[in-house]
Amino acid sequence: MIRINQIKLIHDENKFYDYDSINDVLKTKAAKILRISEGNIESFEIIRHSIDARKKPEIYHIYIVDVSLKNINESGVVKKCKNKDVSIIEPVRYVFPYDYQDIADKKDLRPVIIGAGPAGLFCGYVLAKHGFKPLILERGANVDKRTEIVEHFWKTGEIDETSNVQFGEGGAGTFSDGKLNTMVKDKDGRGRTALKIFVDNGAPKDILYDAKPHIGTDILRDVVKNMRNSIIEWGGEVRFESKVDGIELSMNGEVTGLKVGTEIIPCNEAVLAIGHSARDTFYMLKEKKVEMTPKPFAVGFRVEHPQALINFSQYGIASPKALGPAPYKLTTTTDSGRGVYSFCMCPGGFVVNASSEKGRLAVNGMSYSKRDSSNANSAIIITVDPKDFGSDDVLAGIEFQRKLEEKAYKAGNGKIPVEYYGNFKAAVSGKDDKQTVDDLLSQYEEDFNLKENTPSMRGDHVFANVHDILPDDLNNAFIQGMEKFGSMIKGYNSEYALVSGVESRTSSPVRIGRDENGQSVNVKGLFPCGEGAGYAGGIMSAAMDGMKIAEYVAERICKNEKK
Known part of the structure; x- marks a missing residue:
């Protein structure tokens, strides 16, 4: 080649x-x-x-x-x-190492996958394709019903704690930009194979080669539905509105079944492909003494600018046609050593209410395949670690997130709280050290209508004191980051940039330990997988980890069959 x-x-x-x-x-x-x-x-x-x-x-x-x-x-x-x-060059060709059709004496118990996000779907997809007939259990609704529930929430504020932006078919990625870039090395070919699976199920072909591929939430919904139908066609099963409440263990600590309501589903291999927001599941795992450790993550805000400003900075063209809306990536380190960086940047996108618990509010970014909103948005987030959580408990990070989300909910009285960056900065500094905003408005800001910058959002919003949500040191880190980013993208730190919050679900607050065979270090037959388990940070890395765990599951099944 x-x-x-x-x-x-x-x-x-x-x-x-x-x-x-x-x-x-x-x-x-x-x-x-x-x-x-x-x-x-x-x-x-x-x-x-x-x-x-x-x-x-x-x-x-x-x-x-x-x-x-x-x-x-x-x-x-x-x-x-x-x-x-x-x-x-010698091209890398991904080969799934096991085929269950080759096993003569097959056992009755099938592998069970907890969660139908990217990790669970891809794990189930490759297992089903090779004859293992998995059962996928998803706490939320199928994507069609889930879409109706989410749209109702954005219109009314009435949250469904089972099906929402975080829970349901396709996981949190279903209501996102559908970005498919990843920093994970693809030495085994899983990444390119995952992209081909997306294309086989309805995604555009250009994701196979774009440096920053994306699908868009509208197309992604059909893709995950098509993947589910393929799993079923190959002999697998997918059950929705089926939350796993418990794990049944043998006397020697191996998985024997999963509890769903009053039903016990027997299994010897359970893939734990929960998302980073499955907080009740984390507490159940703690009670079962499944080994977990707290891990660093990041929190911050969504920041919106006119897409034309970003286009001009990146391309020198305010309204590109064939190029499409421009993305960006920003990163810096504060004087105190905290990392501040852009995350889940959505060109031509929307800020969405991504809450999953009553009385708490979290935001995320989302865009459709055309990316034709007037605004660009990105999370600007600050690194935090266990010393920030205020407790040594393994789940202290969850409670840290919850406190921030409660403050965000209170700030906006249940609506997404929004604040102009100039007002945010003045409030945090304790003084209004700027002149009137009109006096400071530059010709550059006028050219890009920054003064007319209005939120592009899904879910009600209200102008409020966003600066009350994070602790002072994180607010100061955010401001320091914004000011540095203003030297990278002219106008980024404009007084009229929109700040909304809180962005608290960037990654899992824990890592569930696993051994060299992909299993929990202390519960055999349990396979921690994907973003919720702490082994992925986006759609693609979660999909690749799901495929990797599928290989471990297949290996265990085939070895046990030969005994």
Whole structure:
């Protein structure tokens, strides 16, 4: 296989390439680089697409492609073209290592997966595809019913603590931007295979190569439903509104069953693919003495700016067409050593009420596939660790989150509390050290209508004292971060930037220990998995971890069958 790096195409705002047309363009360029005829190309695949805007407004599209040739020595072609961006590579091909159809004497007990978020769905998908017929138990509703429940909540404020933005088919990711980028290395090919599974179930093909792929909440809802239908078609089962209340253990501490209401479901392999918001489940695990440790996470606020301002900063174009709305990524360290960074940035998105408990309020970011909201939003979050939680209890992080969410709920009287950054900063400093906001309004801010910046939200909002939610040291860290980010993106620290809160569900507050076989270190047959267990931080990493745990589950089943 030949890999070609750095195929450059200059951006033309009047041209938009779909998946098939860009393949044709790049295949022609690849043949020219390799000095061969297009007819000699046997297979062609775009591996990555990124945007180079360092010389904006002159912008380039950068592609990496893989090519295999027919009836030609590939090493000879690479040597002859004398191009440092052309090399021979050995592609990684993901292979699921077990197939249950090959086991003659199969046992009756099937593996059970707790949770139908990305980790649980992908774990169930690959197990079902290879004959293991898993049962998936999800506390929330199926995606269609769940969507109705969430829309009702955003309109009325009446929360369903079982089905909401956090709980239900697809997990918290269903009501998000659907971002699929990850920092996890893909040495085993699980990541690319996961992207192909998304595409097989209705996602756009360009996620296979975009450097920052996303699906959008509207398309993602259909994708997870299609994955569920495939699981069922292959012999698996998915039960909704089926919350696991307990784990049944043998005398030697191995899983024998799961309690759902009054029913005990027998099983020897249970995948714990709960989300980071399954707080009652964490307490149940604590009672069962499942080994857990508190872990650092981050809390903060959602920050909104006009998307045009972000576009201009990133691309030099306020209203790009073919490029789409611009994303950004920001990170810094405060004088006190706390990390402050952007998280779950949503171009053309909405801030949403993502609460899951009565009397508590949390926010998240969401966008549809077109990303056509007038605002860009991102969480700007500050790192916290167990010394901030006020207790040595393993679940102290949960109570820390709850206290912040109670303050957010109180600040907005149940609605999303919003505050202009200028007012936030003045309140935290204890003095109004700025002139009137109008006096400080620059021409730049006027050009991008920052003064007219209004919230783009799902769920009622109200202007309130957002600065009352976090402790003083975290508020000061937030301000220090915002000021530094203002030197990276002009206008980012505008007085008119919108701040809403609280962003408290960035990752799990605990890690559930697991051994080299993917099982709990002290409960055999229990497989901690995904974001809630502390082994993932987004849709893609959770999906990849779900696939990894599926391999461990299959291995245990097959080994036990051969005994």
